Amino acid sequence: MLSRTAADLYWMSRYLERAENLARMLDVSYSLSLMPQDDRGGGKDELAMPLLITGTMDDYLSRHGQMQPERMLNFFALDADNPASIYRCLQAARGNAHAVRGRITADIWENINATWLEMRSIAQEGLGRYGISRFCEWVKERSHLFRGATYGTIMRGEAYSFIRLGTFIERADNTLRLLDARYEMLGEEAEEVSDSSARGYYQWSALLRALSSFEAYNELYRDSPSARLVSELLLLRAEAPRSLRSCTEELNSILAELPGDNGRPAQRLAAELDARLRYTAIDEILDGGLHAWLTDFILLIRQLARAIHSSYLEVV
Known part of the structure; x- marks a missing residue:
């Protein structure tokens, strides 16, 4: 197999797995930030967790100035300028999949392409209408479908x-x-x-x-x-x-x-x-x-x- 083809397949799956992992991270941090807090940290610490794990704290602060739940969630979910966002991961995965359409099955391609098209629609509507928990579940579901299509058809x-x-x-x-x-x-x-x-x-x-x-x-x-x-x-x-x-x-x-x-x-x-x-x-x-x-x-x-x-x- 050509190295370029192998790289596209490898990064296609890495980006899809990364999108799912980001969704899992966001969901748990957001849920814990809503719980009653004590004096040892609190919701702000929980909201900062995804930024610290991904090393994007400085980028976020330079653009938004302070921790704010809606901005942080949008930064990781839908921000096209954030290389670590779910939006950018799904965009990159779709690009890699398009480059190797001849090496993957129609089921895999249709899953990834449909995921990207729906992601663009969600980005236009915003998280306010979708809800962060529902959005994270959607990302995980699309990742599960990708793995199922891969395991079952290739x-x-x-x-x-x-x-x-x-x-x-x-x-x-x-x-x-x-x-x-x-x-x-x-x-x-x-x-x-x-x-x-x-x-x-x-x-x-x-x-x-x-x-x-x-x-x-x-x-x-x-x-x-x-x-x-x-x-x-x-x-x-x-x-x-x-x-x-x-x-x-x-x-x-x-x-x-x-x-x-x-x-x-x-x-x-x-x-x-x-x-x-x-x-x-x-x-x-x-x-x-x-x-x-x-x-x-x-x-x-x-x-x-x-x-x-x-x-x-x-x-x-």
Whole structure:
């Protein structure tokens, strides 16, 4: 497969996964900002969370001056000038899909194109008529439809592999960043494991819901959500589809099946990351500091993305 084609397929799925992740992030931050607040932060901290996670705080403040709920939501949802907005992600995904229409099925193309056309309509009407929760659910639904069309209609060849690579690289990075941000938000309270902290319970529960892992948590654990158990689920439990372990297993499997010798650096690093998670216990992570571990692994995922790019996606 040509590197340019592989890159378009890879980034098509990355942008669609990123749009879904942004919708999940916005939905949980907005919901928590509406809850009664104490003197340790409040709604403004919650509204700032997406800006901090995506590194767009300075851009937002330079354009809008202060934190304001409607402006922040519009900045991430519909702002065509914000490279990190859902609008721009869906626009980029549609552009990549258009470039490789001959390598994807009609079902995939029609899903992505229809999503972009409806996105443009929503942008014209504004969020006031749609509502942020309904909008976020719509984004997630369109992403689910894309994955369903991909899984159900495309041949199991290289095109399918590069689409899945984009999905799991983006998902792994998002899970790490959301867990790190929530842990930092709670501060010392993140270390509490008792049921007495209502704030901690709602924060961890919101994170689990944002990653569609609340039901998985209740099935695997009996205790109330805590830093230790939530981290174990989202980092080390392969049963959870959005966990880091699940993502690295998929990445390792996909890369190992790609033909040729060019991908050995990426294949080796993916295997190393998968083995590291397979043989790590949550207490080892917490003993060394969860924030430090997450920061280190975010860099490793970024390194793997660069290795994939240099091995398969660079145009030579």
